[in-house]
Amino acid sequence: MSRRTQPDRVHQVAPAVERLGDGMVNFYLVDHPDGLVLVDAGLPGHLGQLREHLARSGRSLHEIKAVLLTHGHPDHTGLVTAAQQAGADIWIHEADAAILADGPRSAMRHAKPERSMFPYLLRRPASISGPLHLARMGGFSGRPVHGAHTFQGDHHFDEIPGRPQAVALPGHTDGTVAYHFPALGVLFTGDALVTREDMIGHTGPSLVSRGFTHDGAAALSSLDRLAELPPALLLPGHGPAFADGPQAAATQARHMGLH
Ligand SMILES: [Zn+2]
Ligand SMILES: [Zn+2]
Structure with missing residues (x-):
């Protein structure tokens, strides 16, 4: 396994936020006094990393109150x-609930990409590392998930530690949202805005390729x-944190445009 895909790297990215995952995929643990919250849930191959990370600080999976996708x-x-x-x-978000209920392979059906990935692979053969990483870490082997809670549009989660707010940012998928934790000053952007795009080899704020x-x-x-x-530290689904705030990130991503 190459260094960039080692699943044993955890970084504190804000006072109560740890980034897990690897060089290609991020997910985040919010350590709030009222309980733990996961923002996104990585790949099946990250389970050992999460368990070991929690165990090192005397915590366990049972202390995770909510997973916000x-x-x-x-x-x-x-x-x-x-x-x-x-x-x-x-x-x-309810618009993406069917992907969860029907399993990982249904993503191509429920949120069909508007372009084939093959021209990207031809133009930049190294970009095959993304799909290969996904497969190697069990990305297509997950089972359907039943019993997830859904919400529509923007939503305030008053019962969840940190009282996050979902902000609907459709496009990447119909149900794509960001989660803002106002008291922590962090905004989890998922794939609505990333800071690393492996299909085109770009680092910095951008949309995910078509x-x-x-x-x-x-x-x-x-x-x-x-x-x-509002101003916040942006924590994307792929790539490093971006400290200059949502407005600057959006400007840079618009400048990159669709790709
Ligand atoms: Zn992603
Ligand atoms: Zn995505």
């Missing part, structure tokens, strides 16, 4: 079953909504 793609939902079995509530995006025009429009959000 930014969307239904399999690189963001891999540990949902393990967290649910340990007692966590799973939350997803080879993995359902509706690029809608994703571009959603950047207008993102730009209006």
Whole structure:
């Protein structure tokens, strides 16, 4: 396994937020006094990393109160079953709930990308590492998930530690959202805005390529909504944190445009 895909790297990215995953996929643990919250759930192959990380600080999967999913793609939902079995509530926008209920392979059907990924692979053969990583870490082997809670549009989660707010940013999938934790000053953008795009080899704020995006025009429009959000540290589904806030991130992503 190459260094960039080692699943044993955990970084504290904000006072109460740890980033898990690897060099290609991020998910986050919010350590709030009222309980733990996972934002996104990585790949099935990240279970050992999460268990070991929690055990090192005397915690366990049972202390995760909720899993907030930014969307239904399999690189963001891999540990949902393990967290649910340990007692966590799973939350997803209702427009992506069918992907969860029908299993990872249904993502191509429920949120069909608007372009084939093959031209990207031909143009940049190294981009095959993304899909290969997904497969190697069990991204297509997950089971359907039943009993997830759904919400529509923007939603305030007053019962969840940190009292996060979902912000609907459709485009990457119909049910793509960001989660804002106002008191922590962090905004989890999922794949509505990333800071690393492996299909085109770009680092910095951008949309996800159209080879993995359902509706690029809608994703571009959603950047207008993102730009209006209050200043916060942006924590994306792929790539490093972005400290200059939503407005600057949206401007840079608009400049990159659809790709
Ligand atoms: Zn995605
Ligand atoms: Zn993703």
